[in-house]
Amino acid sequence: MSIGTDKPVRTAEELMRRRKFAEAVRAFEDLLTGVCGSCSKGRECRAGCTSIAWSATGTVGCNPYCIRSLETESILDQVGCRG
Secondary structure (H helix, E strand, O other): OEEEOEEEOOOOOHHHHHHHHHHHHHHHHHHHOHHHHHOOOOHHOOOOOHHHHHHHHHHOOOOOOOOHHHHHHHHHHOOOOOO
């Protein structure tokens, strides 16, 4: 299939069949560290913006500026559940 260019458009199924691509996608969760590694949404979020994660930590698996994590910390502080 093409969309007016010489480059064919691949479906997600075609891409996942490519072993190297599929392995990289599946292995990403192994790269999650820090708050992202222990987060219940880590597999879906994938550490959010990889550019921010890389700039802040030198890895793509931990985003210290994760809004979910920061808001959770703030709420816990407000209700006195953290030391």
